[in-house]
Amino acid sequence: MRSVRPVYVLVPHHAGDDAGGVEAMCGRLLEELEELEAVDGGDADLCVAVVGYSWFTRTHLTLRSPGAERPPISLVGAGPFRLGTAATQLCSVIDADHEALLEKGLLATDVTVLIVLTDSPRGDEWESAVHTLASKRETVGLRLIALVSSSVEPQTIEDLRRFADDVLPLAFDSLLTTAGGTFGTSRAESADADEAEFGTLEPETLVVSDAPAVVPSGSSERDVEAAASDTPIFGEPGRSGGILGSSPTEPAWPDSAIDAMELPNASLRAASCRGRSHRFAGTLRQDAYAWRMTGDTLLLAIADGVSSGARSDVAARLAVDLATRILADQLSSGVAGHAIDWDLIVKTAAARILRAAQNVTGESITADNIGTVMSTTLLAAVVTPSDGGSSAVSLGYLGDTSAWRLRDGAWTSLTPLKNDGAAIASSSVSALPTHIEISTIDIDLQPDDALFLMSDGVGDAMGAGTGEVPSRLAELWASPPGLHTFGSHVDFQRKSFDDDRTVMGLWLRDPS
């Protein structure tokens, strides 16, 4: 089996600013590796991957031979530098690459990890994550080298020495020379005597991982395979119609969620899918939904995390969880749907979101500057059955998530239309926790009406309720579709509609 020596470079975003930027630094690194390989050959091919970290971690270059074609590397993102998250992520990347290599008949030996630090890592128990990374040397040949700049505290350097084979000063001009020529001095031992049968190994570009690198949008070329998608097409699908994304960085929060429930007087369907722009960029879905029952009353909530906040998914999840919880509390203590204390809900959600943002950034965040971390809209509904299959619905809404009624194939908007009649569309939106003014509306629904709560990923395509998308949806949703089918509908392809989408649909019927 042929051997390869992977080199993983873990580099902070904003590193190398004084040396022409990270792209220049990585370019030099790759050149050095190429030279090294040309000079000493070795029994195993070098291949390299670049992973950037700040308060999030992202693979910018998947494993490939130093001379292979690659996109330019452009790192964006400020501190704090969560080395723990990066080290944990790197462990998974190394394991996944190991599998991928084996599938190609290649064996990874002598893994080298270069951790570049330009600042002391903050919080997130990085020592234990780096320890886990370092303990890979029990199963595979691993060299862990830390390259630290002068701004890294001595205590951090001491801590690093417990795990790293070497801690060296960082010199952007020559990362490898700094690393003391540790490359090329040890040879991978050929585990397989059959190697002789292969003769001279021709240097060939060894691009290992087929998964597209997760790159920041805006500056790199990559092959996006528009996978065949079986979701319905409304109008023109656009070039991005069939995109399936690279995985989000948090496996517990998947690309899409679906739910369905049958009640005596209603059918519920819910679906939340990552939008194509998040799929393309490899970032998280930032929409969320939740539902709960209290007695006969059904509580629904959806939230659309504003994407200028990198962790708005957290805000959205908190908002729907708290909204349904507090609504349930009020109802079970006897408060009627039309008398709900909505202010309590928004104030509690706002406070909770603020605390969550402070946990994420470790800095003082106020409701005014929280937008870059997280913020979210919220729409919640209290549906109380009344006689003869009708229902009383109380809605509370903040931001541009919308509610609609579908009756006899015709749509009526229950919340104000976004950008209605505006000459130039504005993308600014009211969101928690900066805004806490919630609007409410009470309406009655008849049996055979259907209520839909939508985030603007679908709401924008609805326009004023007429047009191609509303007509197609009215047909598809004339009666409750199956669990998976509903999810597929919500994920429809339509050019330029790339936002995350969430729809909760409730079809009422006369129980008798």
Place this chain on the structure above:
Amino acid sequence: MTETKGKLIPFYLVVDVSYSMTEQGRLDSANKIIIELVQAFEANPIISDKVRVGLIDFSDDARVVIPLDDLLDLQSIPSLSVRGGTSYGAAFTKLRSEIERNVNELRASNYEVHRPAAYFITDGEPTDTGWEHAFSALTEFDKATQTGFRYYPNVIPCGVGDANPAILATLIHPKGKMKMFLQKEGGDPAKALSAMIEIIVSSTLSSGTNVAQGKGDALQLPLPEDLPADIEMSDGDDYL
């Protein structure tokens, strides 16, 4: 609007083609703009579905070189050539009429149009007088009374060579929100132009993404730390 066909953000490039642009390879750099944008768009289907680009050149008069369109539908990439003086007035007047025509057409086709952005690229001082009126007509709008040009663009001036920073500072619109880019003193105009093109491409991509993701501030300009060398970014206060 009965339905929304889609969301779009129009980007206009307004490029000086006065005689001085033949010096020191400036025009060669400028001619790379469209190519670089096309390449960036090819790699990014999300953006190319949402951003429309138009190119206007100006000298003694202004001409539409590429009408606002989906760049990937371009049959051929035109090159710019020089022809005369530097009439800022002609440039602003042409830009205004193009924006008005384009946005009206897009709205009539049921597109949701976000505020246009215009990059104004010049290497010298204006040779005409009275151009300030054309600029006001392009950018002034009173939301309260709805008077002026409701489709006014965000304007980002980019100056190389003998461009006058004090004049360019008056072209930043809206003041306080947009910035201008200037060649660093003693620098090479062609290099500075190339660097500005990098910025134009990346802000086009990130703004397109912002619109895609429904972000608040549609036009995103780079952070100071992300600026390429050779140019500086300014909000104009130092020059006014």
